[in-house]
Amino acid sequence: MSAPRLWNLIAELTYRCPLRCPYCSNPTDLAAHADALDAPAWGRAFVEARALGAVHVGLTGGEPTVRRDLLAIVRAAAAADLHAHLVTAGVPIEADGLAALARAGLGSVQLSVQDAEPEASDRIAGTASFARKLAFARAVRALGLPLTLNVVLHRHNLARVGALVALARRLGARRLELANAQYHGFALRNRAALLPTREQLRVAALAVEAERASSPGLEILFVLPDYFAERPKPCMGGWGRKALVMAPDGRVLPCHGAAELPLEFWSFPARPLRACWEDAPGMNAYRGEAWMREPCRSCPERTRDFGGCRCQSFSLAGDAAVADPACALSPHHALLTAARDRDTAAEGDGPGLRYRTWHLA
Amino acid sequence: MTPEAFEARLRAVLAERYHDRHPFNLRMHEGTLAADEIRTWVRNRYYYQTRIPIKDGIILAKSEDPGFRRQWIRRIRDHDGDGSAQEGGLELWLRLAEAVGLDSADVASLRDVLPGVRRACDAYVRFVSTRDLLESVASSLTELAAGGLMVERIACFEKHYPWVKTDGLRYFQSRTEQAPRDAAEGLRYVLEHARGEEDQARCVRALERKCEILGALLDGVEWGARQLRLAPDAKVHDEPEGPLVVLAERAVRVNETGREILGLCDGDRSACQVAAAMRLRHAAPPEVEREAYAFLEEMEKLGVLEAPADPTPATERPA
Numbered sequence: 001m002s003a004p005r006l007w008n009l010i011a012e013l014t015y016r017c018p019l020r021c022p023y024c025s026n027p028t029d030l031a032a033h034a035d036a037l038d039a040p041a042w043g044r045a046f047v048e049a050r051a052l053g054a055v056h057v058g059l060t061g062g063e064p065t066v067r068r069d070l071l072a073i074v075r076a077a078a079a080a081d082l083h084a085h086l087v088t089a090g091v092p093i094e095a096d097g098l099a100a101l102a103r104a105g106l107g108s109v110q111l112s113v114q115d116a117e118p119e120a121s122d123r124i125a126g127t128a129s130f131a132r133k134l135a136f137a138r139a140v141r142a143l144g145l146p147l148t149l150n151v152v153l154h155r156h157n158l159a160r161v162g163a164l165v166a167l168a169r170r171l172g173a174r175r176l177e178l179a180n181a182q183y184h185g186f187a188l189r190n191r192a193a194l195l196p197t198r199e200q201l202r203v204a205a206l207a208v209e210a211e212r213a214s215s216p217g218l219e220i221l222f223v224l225p226d227y228f229a230e231r232p233k234p235c236m237g238g239w240g241r242k243a244l245v246m247a248p249d250g251r252v253l254p255c256h257g258a259a260e261l262p263l264e265f266w267s268f269p270a271r272p273l274r275a276c277w278e279d280a281p282g283m284n285a286y287r288g289e290a291w292m293r294e295p296c297r298s299c300p301e302r303t304r305d306f307g308g309c310r311c312q313s314f315s316l317a318g319d320a321a322v323a324d325p326a327c328a329l330s331p332h333h334a335l336l337t338a339a340r341d342r343d344t345a346a347e348g349d350g351p352g353l354r355y356r357t358w359h360l361a
Numbered sequence: 362m363t364p365e366a367f368e369a370r371l372r373a374v375l376a377e378r379y380h381d382r383h384p385f386n387l388r389m390h391e392g393t394l395a396a397d398e399i400r401t402w403v404r405n406r407y408y409y410q411t412r413i414p415i416k417d418g419i420i421l422a423k424s425e426d427p428g429f430r431r432q433w434i435r436r437i438r439d440h441d442g443d444g445s446a447q448e449g450g451l452e453l454w455l456r457l458a459e460a461v462g463l464d465s466a467d468v469a470s471l472r473d474v475l476p477g478v479r480r481a482c483d484a485y486v487r488f489v490s491t492r493d494l495l496e497s498v499a500s501s502l503t504e505l506a507a508g509g510l511m512v513e514r515i516a517c518f519e520k521h522y523p524w525v526k527t528d529g530l531r532y533f534q535s536r537t538e539q540a541p542r543d544a545a546e547g548l549r550y551v552l553e554h555a556r557g558e559e560d561q562a563r564c565v566r567a568l569e570r571k572c573e574i575l576g577a578l579l580d581g582v583e584w585g586a587r588q589l590r591l592a593p594d595a596k597v598h599d600e601p602e603g604p605l606v607v608l609a610e611r612a613v614r615v616n617e618t619g620r621e622i623l624g625l626c627d628g629d630r631s632a633c634q635v636a637a638a639m640r641l642r643h644a645a646p647p648e649v650e651r652e653a654y655a656f657l658e659e660m661e662k663l664g665v666l667e668a669p670a671d672p673t674p675a676t677e678r679p680a
Contacts (some may be wrong), residue, residue, distance in 0.1 A: 007612065055598065055607040082605050083596070105592050146594050146609040171420070174664060175610060219664075296600030 003278035003287070005053035009082070010060060011042065015248055017063035018128030019089050020355040021114065023152055023187035023194060025256045026062060028153035031358045034247040034297075039069040041269055043076030045246060046274035050080045057082040062248070065093035067325065071104050078105025083112065086152075088216045090136035091129050099137070102143045109140045110148040110177075116163035120156065124253040133352065134171070148175040154194035156202045161222075165211040167220055182255045182271040184311055186356050192343040193351045200255060201228055206214035226326035227340040231301065232308025232354060233326070239286040239310060239333050244277055252276035286310050293320055295329045364552045369553075371499075371568055375506045378572035381513075385579040390513060392521025394462070395521050399522060399528045401585045401633055403461050405478040407468050408579060409412075410454045411480045414440045420501075423494040432546055439539055453532035462531020473636055473650035474629075476658055477581025483572045492567065499551050499564035500571040504544035511536045541654055587668040589635070589657060590628030598625065603608050605666050622656055628664055632657050 015030040027033070037045070057077045064070060065088050077084035078147030085112045088102065098109075113133050114124035121130040121278075124140060140147045149168045151157070157164075161178055168176040180201075183191045201224065208222045235349065236243055236255045245253045250267040251258055266275060277283060285291065289302060296307045308324025316325045316335045323330035363372065380386055388394050389402070417436045426432050442449025455465040489497040505672040511533045518525055519531075555561045591597075595608035597620065604620040615623065620640070625635045635657065636650040643649050659664040 026671065055612050056610075081598075083594070083609070085609060110610075144591070144593060148610060 001140065004241050006049060006242070007044070007054055007278055008056040008058065009043070009313075010050040010058045010243055010245040011073075012065050012245060012247050012254075013037075013042070013059060013064040015071070016066050017061055017093055017130065018066070018127055018354075019354060020357075021064065021124055021152070021186075022126075022190040022353040023154065023181040024131060024356040025182075025185060025187075026187075026356070027220065027257075027259055029359075033247060033249045035067070037269070039072035039076060041250075042073050045268055045273055046077050046080035046082055048242050048268075050082055052274060052277055056083050056085060058087050058196050060087035060346070063089050063091070065097065066230075069177050070097075071100055073279065074104040074106050076099050083107040087249075088136075089110070089125070089129065090133035095108060095135070095139035095142075096133050096248040098139050099143060102145060106145065108146040108148070110150050111137055112142065112150045112152075113167070115157040116160045116167050120160075120195040124156065124353075125246050137171040137173075145175045147171065148177060149173040153178055153180045153196070153204070155196045156194070157201065158200045160208045161204045162211060164216070165208070165215060165220065168220075169215055173218060175221070177221045177223070178204075179221070179223040182226065182309075184315065185260075186354075187317070188315065189240075189245055191339065193353050195225070195340060195343045197344050198228055201225075201252075214237075216320075226312065226324075227336055229326055230328045232305050232312075232324035234305045235309040235311075235324075238306035240277070240283045241287065241306065244283075252280065252283070254286075255311065257309075258282065261311065261314050265318075285359075286301075286320070287359070293321060293323070296323050299300070299329070303358075362558065364562055367555065367564075368548065368552060370561070370566050371502060371548075372505065373569045374565060374572065375503065376493060376571060378576070379503060379506045380572065380575040380579055381506065381510050383576050383579045386396050390517045392517065394522075396522075396524065397584060397633075399473075399525070400461050400581050401517055402464055403580050404473070405475050405585070406461055406578070407451075407454055407458065408471055408474040408478055410440065410451055410545070411471070411678075412486050413450070415499075416486050418560055419489050420494065420497045423497060429550070435624050437536075438541060448531075448549045450532060450535065453535060455672070457525075457529040457532050460526040472647065473580045473640075473654075475585045475607070475633070476522065476651075477584050478578050478636070479581070481574050481577035484573070486565075488565045488570060490573070493562060495551065495554050496563050496567040499555075499567040500545050501547050502544060502568050503571050503575060504540045504547065506535055507540040508544065511540060536678055555659075585633040586631045587661075588628050589625060589633075589661065589666040589668050591626060591627045592664055592667045606660075608664060611662075613665055618652075619656055619660075622653055623660070628658075628669060 014035045015026050015033055016053070045110055049057065057203055059073065059077070064086060068080065074084050084106050085108045086106055090111050112134060113130065115121035118130040122128045124302065137149070138149060149171065151164050153161070164178065165176060180196070181187050181194055183195070187194065205222065208220060212220050240254045245256055246268060247253060247259065251265050251271065252261060252268055258265070263280040263285050264280065266280040268276055289297070292302065292307055296302050309327055310320040312324050313322050313327060314320040317332040322332060325332040325336040327333060385402070414437045417433065421430055421433050421437070424433070438449070440450040441459045442452055455469060458465050458468040488500060515530055515533045518530055533547065551564055555564050592608055595606055598607060602614070604615050605616070606623070608616060622635060622639065625638050630638065632654065636653040637647050639653045646652070
């Protein structure tokens with residue numbers, strides 16, 4: 001099938017990060033991948049992405065602000081006429097660095113916090129960072145940049161969604177993403193320590209509903225974990241359909257997790273970005289609907305969820321082309337529900353957290 | 362509650378929540394509204410006036426009692442007049458419109474009623490449609506406070522807005538007599554028919570809801586003064602497929618009319634002025650203002666447009 005228009009380039013500038021969150025979406029072998037692209041190379045990628053139709057670039061990682069050449073990268077994004085969106089933990093960057101990025105043309109900022117309480121946030125982050133995050137958020141607003149607050153939800157912080165909404169309001173955020181952890185990579189290793197109970201989710205959803213009514217001007221997203229949903233999510237808006245992820249080593253992927261699939265992806269700048277997006281075998285493997293089997297192939301919802309998450313099918317059912325086990329119609333759905341029932345049966349906090357680690361090869 | 366305590370509770374609701382305390386009304390009575398703001402209010406409040414006989418007709422149809430109906434039907438006549446000698450409230454309001462410099466036919470067409478005002482007024486009609494007679498009557502008890510407000514308003518117009526011809530104030534004068542009489546009747550009905558705590562509580566909630574609706578109406582009027590402009594992070598790309606607004610976390614496709622409206626949002630023109638400018642440019646479509654307002658609301662919700670007076674003002678980014 002012909003490749004659709006690219007809208008969003010997700011630029012993973014590095015896998016390095018001062019935080020050690022146990023649900024990190026980076027690959028578990030992250031230390032094996034070098035930061036292979038310098039600022040001029042990223043700049044060329046931005047120009048080529050714009051030519052493919054992209055209007056947004058998400059500068060993410062790892063932690064993008066550990067890059068010393070971030071200013072040049074932001075400048076290149078603005079020069080390529082892309083809306084540059086910084087996705088950061090708020091450390092190690094400081095207010096003066098942020099001001100420089102704003103002058104260079106940064107468009108908006110997404111800041112992660114791990115909880116509404118300092119100690120709890122620092123415990124999940126694996127490092128003291130909460131106070132600096134709040135100071136960073138104030139710097140974002142002082143510069144007039146739109147702020148999104150992002151919080152990954154799990155067993156240990158779901159009870160505080162109300163406090164998280166209050167925090168977002170206090171910080172002047174325009175948008176709050178309350179996203180339940182998705183269990184891939186590091187998060188999958190920690191599933192038994194993180195997966196919430198259905199009751200926790202029910203109470204949290206009610207709290208979010210109540211807060212929405214009293215928070216005009218704040219957009220609140222609340223994303224359920226697949227483990228408690230009847231239908232899969234339209235992962236990435238469809239495989240190779242709207243967005244691409246460019247890894248620190250230049251691999252061009254349809255999502256953060258796809259590198260773990262046995263597929264051939266191509267790399268930039270070894271090949272032009274257009275080829276990586278339009279022609280790479282891996283990129284075309286699950287584009288459109290031709291790859292679908294039943295029950296997806298004839299499902300009326302396939303145009304809405306695009307068959308869900310290929311990586312979840314691969315990691316749970318061993319085959320990326322079968323229906324996402326998150327779907328109640330999937331013959332593999334029991335794999336997910338059984339794991340859920342086992343992992344939420346534990347009393348109390350469950351097993352200890354296994355933090356993101358950086359193993360030198 | 363005893364009837365006395367119940368009445369006191371109802372009056373307390375008004376003391377706390379009646380729209381005389383709304384910032385827009387406070388500014389009106391302080392004399393600090395600009396002539397354009399007075400006009401926007403008069404133009405929009407006319408939609409409320411048109412809803413009153415309709416909601417009174419609905420209330421009328423809920424009663425089995427000829428005595429109640431005989432009494433209540435007078436309210437409809439008060440607003441609609443008798444078609445010849447006796448001018449009704451609707452007609453008097455249009456005189457007010459003329460007196461503040463508006464074209465009464467234009468106002469009567471309801472074509473540029475602001476969306477929040479329309480929602481508030483429609484919510485009132487919906488409320489009486491879906492509630493029983495007791496709650497519907499209770500919701501009309503804002504009239505207990507209306508008489509006093511009218512007296513105050515006449516004095517305030519004479520003092521602060523002398524450019525409004527006195528003839529225009531006859532609506533307020535007519536209400537100084539009608540409102541207390543209507544309120545007394547309504548109160549008597551509610552005190553008699555609210556049997557027990559639960560009925561009384563329903564009446565209190567109905568009156569609270571009505572106060573909310575009147576407040577929302579004035580919020581809707583204030584929205585018309587919002588001086589919207591493109592958010593600092595938003596940028597319009599002209600693409601072959603049509604204009605595309607790119608901003609934080611979103612891209613919004615608009616059509617050429619939308620592009621034109623966005624172009625009018627310069628942070629100086631109010632929402633009302635943007636709609637008026639669209640009317641001047643496109644005389645043909647009868648719904649041009651309504652469509653413009655719907656578009657402005659949608660764009661504001663998406664963050665494409667913002668008003669500098671927002672609670673979290675976006676300061677200019679360094680160049």
